Amino acid sequence: MSDGARRGYPITAWSTVNGLGTSTGQVMSALRSGQAALSPPPAGTPFETVCGVVGPDLDPLPEALGRFDSRNNRFVQRALAEIRPSIEAARERWGSDRVGICVGSSTAAMDEIESAYASHAEIGSLPAGFDVFACGSFDGLIRTLRALTGLEGPAAIVSNACASSGKAFASAQRWINAGIVDAVLVGGADSLCQITLRGFRSLGLISSEPSRPFSRERRGINIGEGAAFALLERRGQGPRLLGTGESGDAHHMTTPDPEGRGAQRAMEAAIADAGVSASDIDYVNAHGTGTAFNDAMEARAIRATLGDRADPIVVSTKGYVGHTLGAAGAIEAVFVLETLRNGWIPASLGADPLDPEIGLNIPTARVDADIRIALSNSFAFGGSNVSLVFGAPE
Amino acid sequence: MRPVYVTGLGLWTSGHASAESWCRSDFDASVETPAVALLSGPLRRRATGLTRMAVEVFHQATSQAGCNPSTIPSVWATSNGEHTTAIKILDMMRRGEGKLSPTHFHNSVHNTASGYASIATGNYAPSTTLTGGPELVASSLLEAMCHLEASAEEVVLVLADEPLLPPFERGDGTSALALAFCLASRPDGAVAILSGMRRDAVAAVKHHDRFGRIYVGAALPLLERIVLGRPGTVALELEGEHPGSVSCVDLELVGA
Numbered sequence: 085m086s087d088g089a090r091r092g093y094p095i096t097a098w099s100t101v102n103g104l105g106t107s108t109g110q111v112m113s114a115l116r117s118g119q120a121a122l123s124p125p126p127a128g129t130p131f132e133t134v135c136g137v138v139g140p141d142l143d144p145l146p147e148a149l150g151r152f153d154s155r156n157n158r159f160v161q162r163a164l165a166e167i168r169p170s171i172e173a174a175r176e177r178w179g180s181d182r183v184g185i186c187v188g189s190s191t192a193a194m195d196e197i198e199s200a201y202a203s204h205a206e207i208g209s210l211p212a213g214f215d216v217f218a219c220g221s222f223d224g225l226i227r228t229l230r231a232l233t234g235l236e237g238p239a240a241i242v243s244n245a246c247a248s249s250g251k252a253f254a255s256a257q258r259w260i261n262a263g264i265v266d267a268v269l270v271g272g273a274d275s276l277c278q279i280t281l282r283g284f285r286s287l288g289l290i291s292s293e294p295s296r297p298f299s300r301e302r303r304g305i306n307i308g309e310g311a312a313f314a315l316l317e318r319r320g321q322g323p324r325l326l327g328t329g330e331s332g333d334a335h336h337m338t339t340p341d342p343e344g345r346g347a348q349r350a351m352e353a354a355i356a357d358a359g360v361s362a363s364d365i366d367y368v369n370a371h372g373t374g375t376a377f378n379d380a381m382e383a384r385a386i387r388a389t390l391g392d393r394a395d396p397i398v399v400s401t402k403g404y405v406g407h408t409l410g411a412a413g414a415i416e417a418v419f420v421l422e423t424l425r426n427g428w429i430p431a432s433l434g435a436d437p438l439d440p441e442i443g444l445n446i447p448t449a450r451v452d453a454d455i456r457i458a459l460s461n462s463f464a465f466g467g468s469n470v471s472l473v474f475g476a477p478e
Numbered sequence: 479m480r481p482v483y484v485t486g487l488g489l490w491t492s493g494h495a496s497a498e499s500w501c502r503s504d505f506d507a508s509v510e511t512p513a514v515a516l517l518s519g520p521l522r523r524r525a526t527g528l529t530r531m532a533v534e535v536f537h538q539a540t541s542q543a544g545c546n547p548s549t550i551p552s553v554w555a556t557s558n559g560e561h562t563t564a565i566k567i568l569d570m571m572r573r574g575e576g577k578l579s580p581t582h583f584h585n586s587v588h589n590t591a592s593g594y595a596s597i598a599t600g601n602y603a604p605s606t607t608l609t610g611g612p613e614l615v616a617s618s619l620l621e622a623m624c625h626l627e628a629s630a631e632e633v634v635l636v637l638a639d640e641p642l643l644p645p646f647e648r649g650d651g652t653s654a655l656a657l658a659f660c661l662a663s664r665p666d667g668a669v670a671i672l673s674g675m676r677r678d679a680v681a682a683v684k685h686h687d688r689f690g691r692i693y694v695g696a697a698l699p700l701l702e703r704i705v706l707g708r709p710g711t712v713a714l715e716l717e718g719e720h721p722g723s724v725s726c727v728d729l730e731l732v733g734a
Contacts (some may be wrong), residue, residue, distance in 0.1 A: 181677075190587065194564075197646075201568045204645040216646040223557070223611025240617040243559065243588035243609045251606055255621055262479050262627035264620065264675075279567055283583030330604035332596040337584040349602060465584050466593025468605065 092326035092358065092475060093260055095314045097170030099163045100418040102310030103136030103405040106162055112422055115430045118450060120404050122294050122306055126195075129281050132292040136308025136406030137276065145228070151218040152228045154193035156275040159311035160225070163271070164232050170315050171233050171269065178266040178318075184237035185229050186256045187313075188249025188272040189222060190410030192241075195277040196220045225273065237265045243410065246371075248272060249312070250413025250462030250470035254328035256316050271313035272414030280409060281307055287338055295374035295407075296434035297400035298383070298446050302374045308406025312414035314421065323424040326457070326473045327358025333467025340378060344385030346469045347371075351389040351459060354471035360457055362390045365473075367429060367453070369416050369460040372400020373407050374434070382461065383442040396459075397451060398444040403433030413462040417472060420458045424476045428452050479675065482626050483668035483732075486543030486660030487701055488535030488636075491653050491688070496538065501705040512656075516547065516598050524581055525594055526563050528556070531656035532591035532638035533598065539634055543660035544667060550660075551603040551630050552592060555618035555637040557611060557693040559588040565643050591638065615696040616714040616725030619659075620675055626663040635659045637694035651690030657697050665732065670704045674711075674728040682717035682724045691716065700729065707731055 101107070103121040104114040114121060122134035142158040144150075149157075164171070174183050197220040200210050218224045222241040230239060238259065242252045249272025256268035284290050284305055291304035316325055331353065333346030340346065355362055368390075371382055379400075390396055401419050408415050423429050429451040436448040460472045489497040490512050493505045512534035517525055525533070532554065540547045563586045567578055584590070589607040596605060604625075608618045615637065622635040638656035642648060662668065682696075689695035696716045703712055709731050715724040 197564075198568060198571075201565075201645070202572065205572045210645055215648075216642065217611065217648065221557075221611070222609040226610050226613065238617050238620055239610070239613055240608045240621065241610050243607050244592075244605075245587040245589055254604075255606060255624075258621070258624040258628055262624040264479060264624070278571060279564065279578075279583070279586065282571070282578045283567075283580075283586070286578040286580045286583055330606070332592075332602050332605055334596045334600045334602050336597065337590075337593050338580070346602065464589070465587050466589045467596055468589055468593070 092324040093316050094320040094322040094324050095421055096317050096320040096322045097167040098314040098418045098421050099166035100312035100415050101138055101159050101162050102415055103308050106139050106141060108166060115404060118431045120294050120433055126276055131285055133290050134294055134306050135276055138309055149231055151215055152224045154196045154219050156193040156273050157228045160228055160273050161232060163311045163313050174267045174315055174317060175234060180234055180236040182237055182266045183235045184259055184265040184268040185235055185239035186252045186268050186270050188242040188252040188410050188413060190245050190248050190274050191277055191280060192222050192225050193220045194279055195275050198278055244468040245464035246409050246412055247462045247464035247468040247470045248410035250472060253325060253472050254330050254470060257328050260318055267317040269313060270316050272411035273311035274309055274408060274410040276309045289375050294434060295403050297372035297374040297402055298379050298432060298435040298439060298442050300437055300439040304375050305373050306406035308408040310408050310411050310415055312418045314417055323421050323477050324475045326475045327354045329353025329357055329471045331469045335467050338465055340381045340463060342381055344381045346467055347382055347385035347463060348389050350469035350471040354473045358473035364457050365390055365396045365459050366455045367458040368396050368398040369420050370398050370400045371461040371463045372402055374402060383444055387443060395445050397429055398446050399429055399432040401430060416460050420460050420474050423455055424474060427454055479623060479627050481671045481673035482623050483662045483665050484659055484670040484704060485662045485667050486539040488538030488658035490531045490534045490656045497701055497705050501702050521594055521598055526560055526585050528560055528638055528640050529591040529594050531654060532636050533595050535656040535658035536595050536634055536636050539658035539660040545632050545660055548599040548601050549603055551625055551633045552605045553618050553622040553635045554592045554607040555614050556588055556609055556639055557614050558639050558642055559609060560586045560590050561642055562640055611693055612715050612719035614693050622661055632662045637697050639692045639694045649690050651688050651692055653688040655689050655692060655695060657701055668732045670732060671730040672727050677723040678726050679723050680711055680713050680726045682715050683713050684717055703729055
């Protein structure tokens with residue numbers, strides 16, 4: 085094991101753009117105020133719902149990267165710009181080939197592929213210059229990340245649906261543990277598209293109103309979009325990634341194991357990997373999608389994992405920004421890192437009136453608290469589960 | 479990073495239902511769909527072409543290695559993912575069908591194959607699906623090796639892709655391809671040893687006529703050289719992508 089493995093690895097910088105804002109400061113100020121940022125869905129959505137849409141003030145990629153330009157890569161560009169000095173410092177400190185890139189994404193720039201396909205159907209050709217690999221694919225995401233950061237270490241996109249960017253933290257931790265890199269730019273990015281909106285609708289999971297995770301009045305998911313990054317380093321200052329846990333449900337492609345055994349296994353593995361005990365967990369950022377099924381399953385799994393003695397605060401932040409799918413793990417990691425640094429937990433928006441069956445300590449107003457250890461969950465299609473344990477700065 | 483041991487291989491492409499068949503150029507026109515015995519009837523009926531191929535080679539490699547498919551951690555790599563299903567969905571939307579098929583939707587995610595394999599075998603172990611372009615073979619092998627470096631005793635790496643369909647085709651060749659490598663941290667039952675993953679000035683992998691620019695095709699030489707007994711440094715990237723240096727790994731044969 086490498087030197088940092090026992091105490092985890094510090095996260096020295098982080099950033100996000102999502103429905104709440106196009107800078108981390110804007111996002112956190114809106115989160116603190118307890119206001120949702122949900123707006124009408126993209127044009128062409130054939131049903132009523134609200135979405136966590138990233139604001140309009142996004143710059144196109146520079147001309148030299150024009151063929152990679154997409155809404156998704158504009159999120160990436162905006163979020164990376166905020167932490168550029170830290171990325172440059174890591175590159176200087178470790179060497180550019182010793183800093184990797186591991187980012188989660190479920191659909192990347194599928195919205196661009198949808199537009200190109202519609203254009204082809206209408207006029208018989210793809211838009212001029214459209215290159216599916218540069219603009220619409222995950223390779224285009226990697227090339228954009230490399231071009232914007234100058235990082236030359238290993239690079240991969242994790243694509244395990246809604247667990248993608250949570251699992252990117254687990255892969256990044258493995259890479260540092262194995263000694264192949266000294267730092268990893270971890271993150272996630274996904275943009276709204278019709279396939280996911282209509283797909284979740286086909287499963288009967290979309291709420292036509294703002295999502296209400298853990299409420300007895302919850303009616304389903306709102307879809308969101310955004311990007312988030314976290315710079316994980318072998319050594320440095322900041323809150324720490326203490327442990328990660330991954331599991332498979334081996335149950336069903338879209339329905340979680342109702343007993344929550346897969347979720348429980350991921351949480352238990354993360355807690356064991358972190359070298360802490362269940363009673364040390366002060367705060368859980370839940371997957372909390374706002375569907376009847378997920379929230380009941382997850383509550384059962386959290387109770388089974390953390391036991392009756394512990395009484396951690398459990399929050400879903402999906403009431404603010406919607407479910408940002410492949411980006412959710414990274415965006416919610418940023419929310420947790422901010423909590424560990426700043427000592428407040430956002431209200432679990434929409435949870436009031438609480439579902440009495442949930443049986444967890446879910447705050448419906450912001451809480452000031454000195455949180456030392458937090459856990460964050462992401463669950464996905466295919467029964468893919470990941471839990472991350474973060475610790476306050478040492 | 480410590481060396482890792484190759485304990486099992488899998489390959490499926492139309493005309494070849496095993497790594498040996500491919501390496502002997504033993505084309506069999508009757509091989510049109512994977513047998514995919516691991517999937518029960520209902521799962522097999524719902525599975526996509528890509529998922530069937532990927533689960534088939536997962537099964538081949540774990541069987542050859544004598545690994546338990548119900549407990550082994552896995553890494554899956556696909557560049558184009560469930561592109562064929564995505565195109566079906568796009569076409570349904572174009573025709574004005576507002577409501578999608580739930581099965582098509584859940585079959586469109588990149589981790590579809592790993593989900594089916596997990597359900598079919600009752601496997602609760604960690605499973606990660608990676609995607610990307612020219613670097614995908616190297617990054618997924620690296621991810622698998624990191625599992626072994628951490629604590630896993632064995633891991634299976636499955637790589638699978640189909641050519642892109644119109645209107646997005648880009649010289650990807652004509653055939654789909656799936657390959658698998660069962661890897662272990664210990665030498666028992668190994669056929670080969672991999673070490674020294676790095677970027678180096680070695681010749682990149684030439685495009686194969688059948689697979690063109692399908693990125694997982696860059697793993698073919700590694701599989702072929704294990705089967706045919708040709709040790710040495712093996713490139714893991716297709717030519718024409720990254721001038722200068724390419725990812726490569728050193729291959730030794732056990733007993734050679």
